[in-house]
Amino acid sequence: MRYFIELSYNGKAYHGWQIQPNAISVQEVLEKGLSTLLKEPIATMGAGRTDAGVHATQLFAHFDTEIIFDTPKLIYKLNSFLPEDISIQNIFEVKPDAHARFHALSRQYLYRIALEKNPFNTEQAFLLKPKLNINKLREATKILLEYKNFQCFSKSNTDVKTYNCNIMKAEWKIVDNELHFTIKADRFLRNMVRAIVGTLINIGIGKFEVESMHDIIKSKNRSEAGFSVPAHALYLTAIEYPENIKK
Secondary structure (H helix, E strand, C coil), rough: EEEEEEEEEEEEHHHEEECCCCCCCCHHHHHHHHHHHHCCCCEEEEECCCCCCEEEEEEEEECCCCCCCHHHHHHHHHHHHHHCCCEEEEEEEEEECCCCCCCCCCEEEEEEECCCCCCHHHHCEEEEECCHHHHHHHHHHHHHHHCCCCHHHHHCCCCCCCECCCCEEEEEEECCEEEEEEEEEECCCCHHHHHHHHHHHHHCEEECCCCHHHHHHHHCCCCHHCCCCCCEECCCCCCCECCHHHH
8 A cells, every 4th residue: 555644844954855875864764763663664755855954844755555554643653753853744545656756746945035134043044145136036037937948057967857847936025034935846956946046146136137047047057057045944845746646
């Protein structure tokens, strides 16, 4: 039987979601918890690969087991077993061929920029000291929706079949004393969101012109785009699936 597990985590202590040979990951800790409680080796497949230090307020993974378990009890035991920075929200049975990664319709990320110094969000948001022109940020952000190939924002030497992504939403909002960037797409390339935000910041502070976003994207060259913003302010916030994956 196949199950989806919904979780959230603070990524500060982890080298990303995916299991690493020489560093602790969220996937490794989760699999250890499931294997211990279900008393058999459990392997998981996540919906995405968040980088080191990146957080997730919602992530799904799937796992297979023939063990019969009481779902509320397993969720309770997992949350007791796992460290404080990982939380399980739900576990539910899905169709045998349901895939957490390949059946995801969209993924959504949030990036938080602190507009002023605040001792209570230093680990949750990126403090940006230069003044930003928010109108220019928003104009440049609209340009993203005109393109599909985002190789210029991808980490170099990434082994992918295509650099095409369908961006469904990209917008900025002011929330209290923070500037929040939300982006939603069917898929993301490695480092893509952090590179996009860094490029938009360069436009917002006047280093690049708004129209230069066209040239950057068309170049397909990572060195033409802006810097990668720090990981600690990036959050995977939502993943959508078709309703018919549930059993």
